[in-house]
Amino acid sequence: MSATILSWSLLVALVLLGAAMVIAAVRMLRGPRAQDRIMAFDAFYVNAMLLLLVFGMRTGSTLYFEAALVIALLGFIATLALAKFLMRGEIIE
Amino acid sequence: MNHAADLPVWAALLASFLVLLGASLTLVGAIGLVRLKTFYDRLHAPSLGATWGAAGILLGSILFFSVLQSRPVLHEVLIAVFLTVTTPVTLMLLGRAALYRDRSENAVDLPPPLRTDGETRSGDSI
Amino acid sequence: MSRLLPYPLLAVSLLAMWLLLNGLSLGHLVLGSVIGVAASNVTAALQPPRSRIRRWHLIPKLVAIVLVDVWRSNVAVARLILFPGQHRRVSGFVIVPLELREPAALAILACILTCTPGTAWVEYDSTANKLLIHVFDLVDEAHWIDLITNRYERLLLEILA
Numbered sequence: 001m002s003a004t005i006l007s008w009s010l011l012v013a014l015v016l017l018g019a020a021m022v023i024a025a026v027r028m029l030r031g032p033r034a035q036d037r038i039m040a041f042d043a044f045y046v047n048a049m050l051l052l053l054v055f056g057m058r059t060g061s062t063l064y065f066e067a068a069l070v071i072a073l074l075g076f077i078a079t080l081a082l083a084k085f086l087m088r089g090e091i092i093e
Numbered sequence: 094m095n096h097a098a099d100l101p102v103w104a105a106l107l108a109s110f111l112v113l114l115g116a117s118l119t120l121v122g123a124i125g126l127v128r129l130k131t132f133y134d135r136l137h138a139p140s141l142g143a144t145w146g147a148a149g150i151l152l153g154s155i156l157f158f159s160v161l162q163s164r165p166v167l168h169e170v171l172i173a174v175f176l177t178v179t180t181p182v183t184l185m186l187l188g189r190a191a192l193y194r195d196r197s198e199n200a201v202d203l204p205p206p207l208r209t210d211g212e213t214r215s216g217d218s219i
Numbered sequence: 220m221s222r223l224l225p226y227p228l229l230a231v232s233l234l235a236m237w238l239l240l241n242g243l244s245l246g247h248l249v250l251g252s253v254i255g256v257a258a259s260n261v262t263a264a265l266q267p268p269r270s271r272i273r274r275w276h277l278i279p280k281l282v283a284i285v286l287v288d289v290w291r292s293n294v295a296v297a298r299l300i301l302f303p304g305q306h307r308r309v310s311g312f313v314i315v316p317l318e319l320r321e322p323a324a325l326a327i328l329a330c331i332l333t334c335t336p337g338t339a340w341v342e343y344d345s346t347a348n349k350l351l352i353h354v355f356d357l358v359d360e361a362h363w364i365d366l367i368t369n370r371y372e373r374l375l376l377e378i379l380a
Contacts, residue, residue, distance in 0.1 A: 003098040003167055005184035006157075009109035013150070020116075020123035020142065027126045027135075035191040036132060042183050043126055043139040046176070047119055050142070050150050053169070054112060057104060057157050059215030060096035077180040083183060086190035118293060122336075125300035134279045134310050136339045137296055144334050145293045168239045181333035181340070188341040188353065195240035204312035204351055 010058045017051040038082045045075030096161065104160040108153040115149025122146060132191050136184060143180040148173065225263040230255035271321040274301065274378050281374050285331050288370075292337040296355060311357040312341070315350045315364050319372055324379040331371055338363070 021044055028040035049068045056064030097105065122141030129135045151169040158166035195203055224230055230252075237251030272278075299308055319325055325343070332340045332352060342351040354363055 002100045002102045005102070005105045005109055006097045006100070009113055013112045016113075016116040016120045020120040023120075023123040023127050030127075031190075033132065033194075035187055035194070036135065039132075039135065039139060039184075039187055040126060042180075042187075043123060043142060043160070046139070046143055046147065046180075047123065049145060049172070050115070050119060051187075053150055053154050053172075054116070057108075057112070057154055060161070062158065062166070062168075069172060071176075072175055072179070076175075076183065079183045080186065083186040083190050087193055118297060121297045121300055125296070128300060128303070131310075133312075133339070133341075133353045134355065137336050137351060138300070140334055140336045140339075141293055141296060141300075144289050144336065151327065171236060171239050177330060177334060181330045184333050184339050185329060188339055192341055204341075205348055207314065207342060207349045207351055 008059070010054055012056070013054050014051065017047055017054060021047045032087055035083075038079055038086070041082070042075070042079045045071055045079075047064065049075070095100070097157075100157075100160060104156060108157045108160075111149045111153035111156065113149075115146045115151075115153065116151065118142065119146035129155060136188055136191075140184065143176050147176050224259065226259040226267075226269075229262060230259040234260055239265070255340050268322050270321055270379055272379060277374060277378050281371075281378065282372070284370065285334075289335050292335045296336040299356060308355075309357050310353065310355050311360075313352050313354055313357070313360050313363050315352060315367050317348050317372065318368070319375060320345075320348065321375075321379050324375045327379075328367075328371055342343060 024040050024044040024047060028037050028044060031037055035040065051070045052064045052068040056062060056068070114214055119142035122138045122143075125138030125141065129138060153174050155166060155169050192203070196206075231287070233255035234248075234251040238247060241247045241251075247348075254318070256312070317325075319328065327364060329340050329343075332338045337355045339353045341353050350367075352363070352367075
């Protein structure tokens with residue numbers, strides 16, 4: 001019973017998050033300006049991280065948590081560097 | 094999904110509700126990213142997925158693994174703390190960068206600069 | 220005490236992070252404490268600005284207010300995104316004069332305002348102590364200024380001095 005409930009709702013959640021990633025990717029490709037693309041990238045990696053967490057629940061393994069943590073760390077640093085680059089054209093001042 | 098067979102039904106229902114709530118809020122945020130017209134409007138959309146969107150999924154995950162392993166599994170709290178600290182930094186920096194670029198191009202509908210004495214130094218602002 | 224533990228809050232949060240990542244056991248408790256104390260001593264060389272928390276008991280109140288506000292604004296913004304035709308939405312910039320000068324308190328205010336989907340922190344000027352925010356559904360400018368100064372800023376002024 002509970003296995004069926006969970007497997008269906010987690011599947012739906014995976015589809016929703018996948019759709020969110022696709023939509024963020026659309027904004028990333030359409031732009032029009034660099035700040036739009038960077039913001040879309042930020043949303044994209046957050047969605048990817050949430051997708052991994054749901055995937056971890058579906059497989060019952062906590063291993064995906066570590067991957068999600070690493071995505072969150074690297075994605076944050078990447079967007080920070082890109083946004084900083086927009087400000088001045090230099091990453092390190 | 095065999096590992097979830099011995100989960101009580103209330104926990105399964107609650108975890109499903111939380112995860113679905115989080116996922117749909119994240120999707121709405123992404124839709125806003127495409128639907129809204131100006132950049133400054135779109136600045137509000139990602140925080141939907143990063144606040145209660147992420148919180149729903151993280152709470153669902155905490156509940157699921159805690160009941161499943163019958164001990165508190167709280168390491169998702171780390172991601173929650175990390176997200177609440179980092180999302181504002183990213184969005185603030187992007188907002189400032191967009192304003193800086195728009196001002197240097199003399200775009201229309203921009204707010205007046207906060208400092209009026211002509212010097213625009215931004216190193217000391219947060 | 221203060222020479223061994225220059226930043227007790229930092230050391231405790233590092234210990235908590237270590238235990239959350241590795242699981243609770245005596246060995247990890249010792250190792251995490253050593254790392255927390257060592258790392259907070261290393262940070263002392265950077266001399267970050269020190270801030271004192273005066274009223275601990277007001278922190279849960281602030282957290283509760285922020286959680287409820289973030290939830291309400293999540294629902295409001297989600298509704299505006301999904302059904303844009305309901306009423307004519309006007310977004311715009313608002314300049315908020317601040318009383319707060321403490322860097323830590325300003326950082327917390329920035330987190331609150333940006334995490335709330337209806338408002339976004341755009342620019343802050345430390346000499347004029349003015350803040351520029353972008354509001355998603357701007358009905359009344361005075362309402363937003365009043366909300367920020369009376370709901371968040373006053374509590375932050377009381378907690379951090």
